[in-house]
Amino acid sequence: MKISFWLNGVYRHEEVEPDVMLLDFLRDKGCLSVKRGCETANCGLCTVLVNDKPVLSCSVLAVRVEGRKVVTMEGMQREAQEFGSFLADEGAEQCGFCNPGFIMNVFAMLKEIKNPDEEQIKEYLAGNLCRCSGFVGQTRSILKFLRYKKAQEGGAE
């Protein structure tokens, strides 16, 4: 099948088999930040943005992105560096394998909720598993990032 969609800001026409999942399709197109951690839509590693909404790319057929805007971490390098440096400064990135999916979902959360509190953070990101960090370092990094963003906005005013 032929599909046309935006991948990280570039309009593309691609040939795709009807039964291929978005995760495998994206990795095949070189978006190797997208990781698989399970086959049951439980781990959140494969999270990407489709029309600004977070989706589990393991559970979406590639053909479903026809006409839509798909963003992976390859398309958000600047943002990933900015937030990622807070994660890194906690040492909470650890093995790193869950980071892309987790960080993409953090971006999705911040689009939906301007200033999430700790409970909202835990709820929104509950589907992003991490076996290394015990999560508390991730939460610290988000809270620090939010304070930094707030200070930045305050400075701009």
Add this chain to the structure above:
Amino acid sequence: MKYVNQPIRKTDAMALVTGKPVYTDDLAPKDCLIVKVLRSPYANAWVEEIKTGNAAQTSGIVCVLTYKDVPKKRFTLAGQTYPELSPYDRLILDRHLRFVGDAVAIVAGETEQAVDKALKRIKVKYRVEAPVLDIHKAKDNPILVHPEDDWEAKVPVGADNKRNLCASNIEEKGDVDALLASCRYTVDYTYRTRPNQQTMMETFRTYCHIDHFGRLNVMSSTQIPFHVKRILGNALDIPASKIRVVKPRIGGGFGAKQTAVCEIYPAIVTWLTKRPSKIVYSRYESMICSSPRHEMEIRVRAGADENGIVKALDVYTLSNGGAYGEHSPTTVGLSGHKSIALYRHTEAYRFAYDVVYTNVQASGAYRGYGATQGIYAVESAVNELAAKMGMDPVKIRELNMPMEGEPLPAYGDCPTAPSCSMDRCLAKAKEMMDWDAKYPFRDMGNGKVRGVGVAMGMQGSSIAGVDVGSAELKLNEDGSYTLGLGCTDMGTGCDTILVQMAADCLDTKMENIVAFGVDTDISPYDSGSYASATTYTTGNAVVQACADLREKICGLGASMLGVDADKVDFDGEYVSYRETADSETSDNCEVVGGREAAGKNEAEDSGTKRVSLKDIAIKGTCGNSRELQVTRTYSSPISPPPFMVGMAEVEVDKETGKTQVVDYVAVVDCGTPINTNLARVQTEGGIAQGIGMALYEDVQYSDKGVIRNNSFMQYKIPSRQDIGDIRVEFECSYEESGPFGAKSIGELVIDTPCPAVADAVYNATGVRVRELPITPEKVAMGILKKEAGEQESNA
């Protein structure tokens, strides 16, 4: 010290947080063969007949292998120093299938679709036999998991395959029965732990290709590159010299990758077909045929005198090795050695164990490595002893805990604790938890009750007299250093912390040192990253390599200055003559190859006779016969234990039994934390994993030996909503034998949650759950039973 004991960002962090392709499956070429394994549906069966014709003829299929196609020499997949204590009980493919998920055939093809199709086309006739699934009935059962005559134990560990015994031993000191009989207070209980999966986010995976010399090149997500080289040599029955193993970034291991779980499959495909191939385990495979924590049943008899001094401990562990013996004879040892040692007044002890073969997936290494199970049992027994005496569980620990210079009973790797601040850990934890206010419980008035619990933990720092760590350090032409390592950073950050150490030793910036590893062709030998060895063992090798290289830099610098090597100092930037500068200075500096002007200026500026590291580095590349490169290897005769105290506050819903850890306090003595951030995150991660083990995680089997928890749907690890506060502090001792005073931390931190949470649940509800995980059902039923008992006694 500029870097050691600081919260330094991991040197690979930015690549990881920006999603760079640095893992095995990111690096494997797109067109390599896909390898998959046909798995046994039966727990104990024999391949009577196997037809592969249709499968092999499937379009895109390159090879289909059965037991007929593999070498007939048995080996072990355990990543251990040779000769391994784990028995040689495996073939790549065997006619005898020993668990549901055991490998029946290997298929390799050009696409995943082709391979999946071919797997379905293999026709197997099985002779199905009754399996051995109950650990209590395994020993001396007429059904043998390993009836074969070529089964071999390389080292005597009390194993006997004709008795389903993978290991067996008794260690004793004193007359434990007599002493227990004389104790005022005794307890005798049996505790059960379940198998747990490590569930690192990156599943098992390996990519292989043949290089220009015809050698098998293996890129694998492994903790044990050098052991993998030997294991594959054994498995393929080829010289290990024909194998090279490379480790890229690893997406977590926790011990799972201390067993070569998946490497043999693509290795044999590539070796036979000479084509590149890869295997990527699904989560399903990682659940049903990997290397989970050993299920253990531990009976503890403990006795204390009238003052609460623990005098005698009798520990018997029955461990479930599963179908193959990887890490089975070794993990069980820690269940006694690292639990009895927590009680320094123990005058007599007995530690006995049996490890049995059963028809379930092979157990393996998982963070804590048996100590976790043993500490859960012994700490729980001591908590029960305290309850019997009416003593605060903190108090009994204050009376009995390990102290610096005091004995560590049953712990052969250090008869006394060389460094220990358990006393400060306990005091700090008590203060942080506000123990006296919260012990034993608080009724929250809404049907919920909060209780607190405490446990101590210890681990080792490397396997004494066995583990080897190495560092190869060289000065490059541009004045930078390369630190070659054989240990494996699997997200833990050893590539960073070892550079921190080196930068301080060499008085240079971390940016000036590149860590490299691991490539078995190039890296210096290292046992691998396990047994909490890396910081301590490889760290010591790094410190020594730095001292040696400094000497060489001074030597070449001194000869450039024309002075004696023992008369110079190196401050990281310059090698300087120790005496006050005289008229010779500028002359000598002018001799320094090609840098007359710079040399002169420096000499004039400082007024001392000196030569820069940059000039020495350049000199090293021109007309020079002195190597600016050193390799140091280190192995420790002792294994100094890190210590910690964990305190859990749980909230139990009395109606439903639902238990949540709302607060966890961990105070750790890991010696000097080399990287304060990474030590903290290691602790937080270990505590969270431990909470999972305490409350949720359980690999369950049906009566046919089929795993019920084969995905994250059924095998629930904690999510961020399940973890309350985790508060970590360090109360450091200084370990004289460690690099910068450091001990280990990686495994220690998983040891306290199980006993601390179990004790907190008891203090909250009066219900003692002696079988993990502590599920709501067990708690609720316990509460009902207790209430019924109380009513009865009231009536």
